[in-house]
Amino acid sequence: MDTRPDESDVTQPTLGPVGMMRWGWRQLTSMRTALFLLLLLAIGAVPGSIWPQRNIDAGRVADYLASHRSTGPWLDRLGFFDVYSSSWFAAIYLLLFVSLVGCVVPRSKIHWRAMRAQPPRAPRRLERLPEHGEIEVDGAPEDVLRVALGVLHAKRVLGRHSGLRRWRIRAADQPEPDGHSDGRSSDGLWLSAECGYLRETGNLVFHAALIVVIVAVAVGHLFGWRGDRILVTGKSFSNTISAYDTFDPGPWVNTEGLSPFTVAVDKLDVTFEERAGGAQRGAPRDFTAYTRTQTSPQAPQVNQILKVNGPLKFGGASVFLLGNGYAPVITVRDAGGHVLLREATPFLPQDANYRSVGAVKVSAASPKQLGFFGFFLPSEYLDKDAGPSSFFPDLKNPALALGVYEGELYPQGRPQSVYTLSTEKMTQLKNAKGEPLRLLLKPGQTAQLPDGRGSITLDSVQRWAGLSIRYDPGKVLALGGAVAALLGLIASLMIRRRRVFVRVRPVGRRTVVSIGGLAKGEDPGLGATIEDLLSAIAERTGTKV
């Protein structure tokens, strides 16, 4: 039944714009909203693991869009392929960020005051507190209270529940902070003690450190950069934008001021699993690149080993070994035997057995430009359905399978991938039977091209190292923030905030000590602590319990 008065009779207080904002701020910074946003953040992060993400693998996104023509574009519009840079995900974490700040700042103020305040006066009736214990001991009340003070002051009170704990203590005869002294005649003799202020400190450190982590991530995003480079063994590259295959700078990066280091890869050792069978066969076991590095063009050369878990460091930038593959050395000659092109051409691995695709573009060929496109197979065999394939990732039976095209390599000079051929202005060469011409070359072999177009030779096979160079000025800050958050978290979960009050009253020639305890949150050990305190007092007063 509704017992509320009729609302029309009540003058509702109206909220002005300031009041509305204040109300909104309270809502946003409330614990309930923070909780809701946390759960929303968890749910919002999930789609990024289900659908392919552009920042990780743009190719898989394109495949997905191609195979889901009706739902794909809608998912794309909703940002499901860029979840972590989408506006709705940003909205969640920015609201959470604001909520975090709005929670930490006022709580820090309150805690700062609480840390410097004295514990509150002891309540009159300690037996009403959640935990309470009483004992009768020998001695006068004043002496017993002094003993209790000593017991609380001793950092290490007997018993496992006390441990190392510093109590902040206030005694009845101390004046109130405002100068008012409470007469003990009216109030009896008492002590109040509080400990575990670090619980709230830890909690605040945890939340503040999360803010630091978010700021560090933002710093890394704005000032960091990454570049990728495929480097054939025997070659070197220096850290300038033009040397990179792809370069991805943050919005505030000064791309002219990159540190001028140089890396040359002399040799790349690769080991694959040969013994085990099943899914483990051919699994990579070790990659080691032997490099020569210079921190600047004037600096001395240093030999360094680059491994998968061991990046090279140049100031803030680190060089990682993230990929590898094969670069067949190919020579193309014209009919007269003149070399038109001689180059180690990187091919990109497509599967676990390094069936790799690549293209050779001979722009010097005349009258028409020549293009070769096909596969490099480290361990070649002919699959009935898939054509030339590889059965193992290492060089057991290397071969190059190519188709040949002639025509215009770069129509309208548009930029194109070096690993594929743009065949719109090219025609494929045919063999005598009228089928597309396919060449299969083993190292050292030469194939003549039909009708005096010259020849192609597979001289040898080299390896390439896929280097990724990253610079993130925020990462140390992020680590510091994360570690501080962890320490704060441990403090806030493990430390107990407790208040203990002691009262003494005379009973004949003896004294009754009464201790009451109060804790913030769950504290199953509080009762035992009070028992420990009582028995310590009994022991020090020489009372036999």
Added chain:
Amino acid sequence: MTNETLSQYANLGVYSAMSVFTIAMITFAIDLAGSAPTVSTSAVSSDVSDLPRPRKAAGVAMMLTRLGGLLLIAAVAMRGLSVHRPPLGNMFEFALVGCMFVVVAFVAISLRRDVRWLGLFVIGPVLLTLGLAITVFYTDASELLPSLKSVWLVIHVTVATFSVALFTIAFSVTILHLVQTWLESQDPQGMSRLRTIVNTALPPARSLDRTAYGIHVVAFPLWTFTLIAGAIWAEQAWGHYWNWDPKEVWTFVIWVVYAAYLHARATTGWTPRAANYIALAGYGCILVNYMVVNIFFVGQHSYSGM
């Protein structure tokens, strides 16, 4: 280089541990079934340990649990020796080490307080996981991928597995808390015999809730550490401490959900029971992270070995 004979012995160790755990589980069940309310019919029974009921079966079950735990430790050690590395390289090995940690943590807790009522609900899941591990997740002993050859494998994965083990125990206790809360709300006179047995066999709901919270409070900082250690390792191996790889996403989701659980416990207006539902959702995310992400999602953490 792997030692096939040794890895066969490791499997034998797993099978023997499973047989011992099966007997332990049955004995735990017998012990619980014996806790019919002969002493008190009140729904709010005092702590089970106070009842003067002889609990021989529980004692035997605890002994068997320790024996099974030792067998499991031996199996993990032999698996590690057979591949000359910490056995933390694929799903089979995670499951094995995770079960070992669950049993070790359970035995450690049992040394400090009476948790015989929990045995059935810890050994049951362990047995189930071991069964899945040796059949579905089984991977032949082999070397590691280059990206896994790092000291951080030991640090990151050991702590991750250990905290998952604690979350597992906490999950069991949380479920029991929900069951007991429900039973305590029933009329003790009109309860069926089975419900009465369960009601008396378990500690009171409040105590169960406190136990679950206590375990979560230890597991959560460990999970936080897992997250940080993983980020440090990712920075070394892949060049970026956070790349939103599916495994990273789910590790983060788990962290956020359990953070929400702790947050809910401190939020006025949220009952422990409602907060406990969030904890259960968190454990659901752990299961997704282990079973679904490893096998079905494409990412840099594809090491299931399957």
